[in-house]
Every structure is written in C-alpha cells, then in structure tokens.
Amino acid sequence: MNIYIFDMDGTLTPARQPMDPDFARRFVIWAKSHMAYLAAGSNFEKVTEQLPSDILDSFSGIYSSMGNVFHQKSKEIYRNEIKLKKELLQTLEHYRKNTSYKGKLYGNYLELRPGMLNFSVLGRNCPFAERSRYNEWDNIHHERAQIAEELNQKFPEYDTSVGGKISIDIVSKGCGKEQIAAKIRAVHPKDKIIFIGDRTQKGGNDYTLAEALRAMDNTEVVAVKSPEDVLNYLKI
Numbered sequence: 627m628n629i630y631i632f633d634m635d636g637t638l639t640p641a642r643q644p645m646d647p648d649f650a651r652r653f654v655i656w657a658k659s660h661m662a663y664l665a666a667g668s669n670f671e672k673v674t675e676q677l678p679s680d681i682l683d684s685f686s687g688i689y690s691s692m693g694n695v696f697h698q699k700s701k702e703i704y705r706n707e708i709k710l711k712k713e714l715l716q717t718l719e720h721y722r723k724n725t726s727y728k729g730k731l732y733g734n735y736l737e738l739r740p741g742m743l744n745f746s747v748l749g750r751n752c753p754f755a756e757r758s759r760y761n762e763w764d765n766i767h768h769e770r771a772q773i774a775e776e777l778n779q780k781f782p783e784y785d786t787s788v789g790g791k792i793s794i795d796i797v798s799k800g801c802g803k804e805q806i807a808a809k810i811r812a813v814h815p816k817d818k819i820i821f822i823g824d825r826t827q828k829g830g831n832d833y834t835l836a837e838a839l840r841a842m843d844n845t846e847v848v849a850v851k852s853p854e855d856v857l858n859y860l861k862i
C-alpha cells in the first residue's frame with residue numbers, strides 16, 4: 627500500500643485560503659480508497675478553517691505547526707513547545723523595523739504556535755489584498771529567503787524556512803516537519819511513503835521532511851506548485 631503525506635498551504639489549498647470546492651469533491655472520493663496524512667506548517671485552528679470536515683476526517687492523522695502538534699480523529703495526541711531566545715526575538719524586531727518594503731505594515735507579525743514561531747515582516751493581520759502585494763514584492767526582492775538564510779547562520783540552534791506567501795517558520799533544530807518522517811515510518815514500516823509539497827526545495831518549509839524521506843528506503847517526494855498539480859499527479 628502507498629501512504630501519502632500532503633502539505634496544506636500551496637499544495638491542497640492556496641496559501642491561507644479554503645480548499646476549492648471542486649478540489650474537495652474530487653479529493654474526498656480519492657481519500658476513501660487511500661491512506662493519507664496531513665503535514666501542515668500552519669496551526670491546527672487554521673487547518674480546520676481551510677479544510678472541510680469530511681476531508682479532515684479522511685486523514686489517518688493530522689500534523690500541524692510543522693509536526694509539533696498531532697491530531698487523530700479530532701483528538702490531540704501530542705504537542706511540543708519551543709524556547710525562544712531573547713536575541714532571536716530582537717533580531718526579528720530588527721528585520722521588521724528595517725525592511726525595505728514600502729507598503730503599510732500590520733499587527734501579529736510574531737505568531738507563537740506550539741513548537742514554532744511564525745514571523746511575517748508584513749504582519750498576519752494584513753488585509754487579504756496586501757498578502758499578494760507583499761508576495762509579489764518578495765518574489766523580486768527575496769526578503770524572506772534572505773532573512774531565513776541569515777537566521778540559519780546566526781542561530782544554528784533553530785531551523786528557519788520559507789512557507790506560504792508572507793511569512794517564515796522558525797522551529798528548534800530537528801523539530802520541524804522532518805520529525806514526521808520517522809513517526810509515519812514507525813507506523814508503516816513496509817509501505818511506500820509519498821510526500822507531496824510545494825516547498826520541497828532547499829530553504830522551503832517542506833525541505834527537511836523531503837530530505838528525511840529521501841534518506842529512507844521506499845519513499846517518493848513529489849514537488850508541486852499548486853492544488854491543480856496535485857489533481858494531475860493523483861489523476862483525479
């Protein structure tokens with residue numbers, strides 16, 4: 627049997643948006659005859675906002691907050707915490723104050739989640755249109771990639787990666803999505819594990835899970851750019 631792992635934002639849904647109803651209709655039929663897990667960077671609350679309940683119920687397990695929280699059948703099985711150094715928080719404040727992005731900045735730029743910190747120079751309370759505006763600017767200026775690279779050099783005790791459209795994810799080293807690989811392999815020692823994500827390249831927040839799986843036998847990593855690519859890959 628194949629065991630599937632799906633990222634959420636940018637893979638099953640557009641970043642921070644609900645699953646497309648046509649995608650959901652097709653995916654739920656596929657899920658009836660396949661075994662799948664979710665591996666989201668987002669926290670569980672956002673996962674339940676973005677995915678319909680029949681899709682949530684179809685997963686054998688839901689990893690959220692970069693693998694630091696695990697739910698099965700709506701029951702929380704475990705959660706990890708993170709210790710944040712004062713120097714790290716000061717450095718993030720510095721990035722926010724000194725950004726060369728000229729648009730307005732919004733609140734909730736440091737979002738603490740179980741086992742991780744989500745940082746957005748723009749601020750998570752921005753109106754939806756501002757997400758695209760910042761993302762288009764970031765695609766040219768690579769602010770997030772640069773911040774992530776600098777943080778990885780300055781704070782090697784953390785792993786910083788880019789996910790979604792406006793933010794970066796920070797976890798303690800070894801406490802990112804990669805922890806999901808060993809947990810799923812332990813439950814399914816003989817099956818092929820297939821991971822589908824939009825940020826599997828170096829610097830992206832699916833990379834450590836992709837690498838952990840590549841280091842194991844009988845696995846496959848599928849890089850996609852959108853939910854449409856997922857439908858094409860699954861042929862549904």
Ligand code: M1P
Nearest residue numbers: 635641667668789790791792793
């Ligand atoms: O999965 C990674 C991130 O995806 C979205 O990021 P953004 O808000 O930057 O588009 C969010 O769901 C975020 O919470 C998550 O960490």
